[in-house]
Amino acid sequence: MASHNQPNLRIPGPVPLPDDVLAVAGSQMINHRGTEYAEMLDQMSSNLKTVFMTNNDVYFITASGTGAMEAAVVNTISPGDKVLSIIIGVFGERFAEIAEAYGADVDRLNFELGNAADLDAVRENIRKNPHIKAVIFTHNESSTGVSNPLKELCTVIHEESDALILVDAVSSAGGVPIAVDAWGVDVVATASQKSWVSPPGIAMITFSKKAWAAYAKSTMPKYYLDVQQYEDYLKIGQPPFTPCLPAMFTLKIALQSMVDEGIENVFQRHHEIAEHTRKGASSIGLDLLPDPKFASNTVTAIRLPDDVDGKKFLSNVNDNFNVVLGGGQKSLTGKIFRIGHMGWVEKSHIDEALNAASETLNRMTS
């Protein structure tokens, strides 16, 4: 990227895109009701199912990841339904807010920032509240660099209830394994600008048979995010509404390339670059925010020394090294910085970012 004098964009999405993907994003428009689109949609649906290890339905919606989370809520629950919201950061809180905005009776189970959800606490909560319609939570909390143990959470929820499992996987899907069918996830919500090596614009969801059964009973108002519209049009190879073509074009390429690479290899690659980032942080004397056991494979949250002005740190890194790091959000503002490593990322990108952080801290504390 340096050759283009572009900054090293290391926020946790939108991810930087290699030149060949950018060229695809700049492709000419096509008729979204023609055969070329139908073939593209068919191929993309098939490949997305492969990545999610599922036979469930999958849909592409022109929206951000929040739109995908809202689609999960409005298509499965009804006003007044009891929803358990497991929260480990700002995106978990957002999911709860969406469900509340639509009139769900939301019970929040909060965990300290930097921690993953505790399985025993989740189990205990569900036992006390047997009539939960849905459990909603964020898989990978990009605000804290923490990955929830998704498989284990699904096991506990299934053991203790019949609740739907709706997962915000915006910043994990595509970079981290999510075995939708094996783990019994009813709706996974994600978005194109994360591990999918695409620009923002397309939200993606998976939708299980159990989710469809819930849909039939849902009285939630909806139109643009109504999965039935996407399903009806999918049958004729079309989108119900004009889709964000640049992100569809790049997702087509990205999904095919993930399947060609082998999804286990994609996940392994994300694991390795995350390990490289974590080791690099340690080698410059910095601590991770989370317990390494739950450290995310798509974004690393690193504690700043107490005496460093976090805002100034970020702008110094940007101004002096042309590296864009993520800051802390809400109560973590100024206390951490974050390095995104999802999608297309090379070790040199990470080394450059860590070197910029290290040099900046040296200058600020000397």
Add this chain to the structure above:
Amino acid sequence: MASHNQPNLRIPGPVPLPDDVLAVAGSQMINHRGTEYAEMLDQMSSNLKTVFMTNNDVYFITASGTGAMEAAVVNTISPGDKVLSIIIGVFGERFAEIAEAYGADVDRLNFELGNAADLDAVRENIRKNPHIKAVIFTHNESSTGVSNPLKELCTVIHEESDALILVDAVSSAGGVPIAVDAWGVDVVATASQKSWVSPPGIAMITFSKKAWAAYAKSTMPKYYLDVQQYEDYLKIGQPPFTPCLPAMFTLKIALQSMVDEGIENVFQRHHEIAEHTRKGASSIGLDLLPDPKFASNTVTAIRLPDDVDGKKFLSNVNDNFNVVLGGGQKSLTGKIFRIGHMGWVEKSHIDEALNAASETLNRMTS
């Protein structure tokens, strides 16, 4: 476009894009919470207000035009509110369906396909229903190539009621004058892939003071489309949710270029190419679907001879001339074809499309 062997895409959106715009769509990602984005958003908001001749708030939402229409509904009305829906085609019907999906008490005033709304009928309807909360309708019905007399409709509605005016201007805005303040339009909904010379991905709305007063009383559930979120983040130069950057990048260029050209010149250019299309249709012996008085300046709907198989006609035009025309929708399927002429369009594009239509009809009827 022929030089790239690209089809001459003459559907009423997504519109074909010139090479320089495509290059911008393929620009590298940026930090949507950084200064570059803030400056872009500020410039775009200012220019969009110029195009809409308004001091009202304007917002950019990652969604299709239908998302913009839904935003108009969910941010202003409440379940049970009486809504008058003026319908002259499929998009007017869609607007009614959205309001109904959210529990509005919708009264439909339908006009025959190919006609514009009749002002006296609208006046009479409002007089009979004094407690209308909002009047909703499509400005330019792209399914029939008809433009409603927006200014005159607003006058009638204001004379007879205090109702909000919510306008689907998806296929008109940017190509046809909409004097939001002078005419008193409360919400205008549009989308990037039409006259704005951009790919699909960004919906745009204007939002009046009266709409904000209605917002304060609206009990409609909303989150992703909640204008308050967009307003709160606008104040810090950010989007509430990760935006479709390729369409934002191109819209930035397109809006600036419209303002630089002068919006009256942009509208005049659309008028001239529409006139050229209408005259061209006449010169090959074909009739318009609508009364020429209400013929759209962004899309022309042309009647097919009775004995011609409309589906075959479209595929022949495509296969033999590499021209993609729009077909008829719903009850007009097979009876009309449509030529889009919004955004970047040259007379040669129209001539090529009409020549393809004429030659195809000659071959099919000889």
